[in-house]
Amino acid sequence: MANLFSSFDPSTSFNLNLNWMSTFIGLMFIPPMFWMIPSRINILWINIINTLHKEFKILISNFNIKGSTLIFISLFSLIFFNNFLGLFPYIFTSTSHMILTLSLALPLWLSFMIFGWLNNTTHMLAHLVPQGTPPILMPFMVCIETISNFIRPGTLAIRLSANMIAGHLLMTLLGNTGPSLSLLMINLLIIAQLLLLILESAVAIIQSYVFTVLSTLYSSEVI
Template sequence: MMTNLFSVFDPTTKIFNINLNWLSTLLGMSLIPYIFWLMPMRMNMIWNLIIMTLHKEFKILMGPQGHQGSSIFFVTLFSIIMFNNLLGLFPYIFTSTSHLILTLTLALPLWLSFMLYGWLNYTQHMFAHLVPQGTPPILMPFMVCIETISNMIRPGTLAIRLAANMIAGHLLLTLMGNMGPSLSMLFVSFLIFGQILLLTLEVAVAIIQSYVFAILSTLYSSEVN
């Protein structure tokens, strides 16, 4: 029998003798997206600006024939490669993008999917693409061979370019670092300064190579539309 009508409002929800009734006060804040009550950090604002800039650039490269929203895929590809490139610059962290097993895993399925899509849907356009406009008839067989070979080596050039640039910078940093114990204090200070400059260059190379990989992938996809 209820002794008091207002006893239903008493805090009675307990787990391990911890009163959880007042958590309902914060429940509404957890359901509202953080963008409405939390100011975004400068890093988030910069990253959103980079993403929107890349989205606009990739959309221009793909042209009006490009599929809606496909630029997001290349922005994601750029982000993944750049993240792995920059992560490999920290000590004792494995640089996955310096190995062909990863770069080929990214480049080969992309190129193969573009080729299958192009030859299955735009066969005449793909045949016409093998002969550049204005080629003399006598040179057409040679141009077909050259264009075919250049098309076949595209995934290899994408993969080797990324891996070679990552390997070269890390090897140079390692070789310069191994010279430290055999140098005097004066030369060690110059060596450290040179290492800092080289590390700054490697950061730029890591960003540029991820951008080049994404841009070339976008150009390859635009050729089959």
């Protein structure tokens, strides 16, 4: 490796450019649900989907088209699988790269903006000035709200990729110190790595949920 961050470069491992195929590994877990005898994993995933459907239905209550929550459930599933698979050895974490996270966030935000400005122009203009703003502050509030609106896809993408990189980088740094440690310190290092792995598993779930919920909230504002 040329530097520490080259461990996240998809072109360095084994001199193969197939690492992005890890994005599609998660799809292997989905099809058996539809043709195999229902298992505990199947029941668990159905419960997760039903819970997410109820959550998103409340958030986008103004949008009463059937199946409108499915796009957000699919988005949650894609990010969740990629985050979780990235914790396994030798599997490339595609969600730690801005090229994937920005590809998810930017089209969603852009479609919401186009839909909102074309169909609810007055509603979108009203969002630029929060209720109860003094008249003298209105021009400043319009500038602030416009800037905050434009940086939304960037914040979504950076939040996800930064959280994925931070945990993996910490585990890499701790793991590289292993050969130079004593037996007692190696035992402590293994315990610390296991605790970090549990933390990263929680982060994988939380970050996929946060990304999806924020996307849902942004969509509810344009209706």
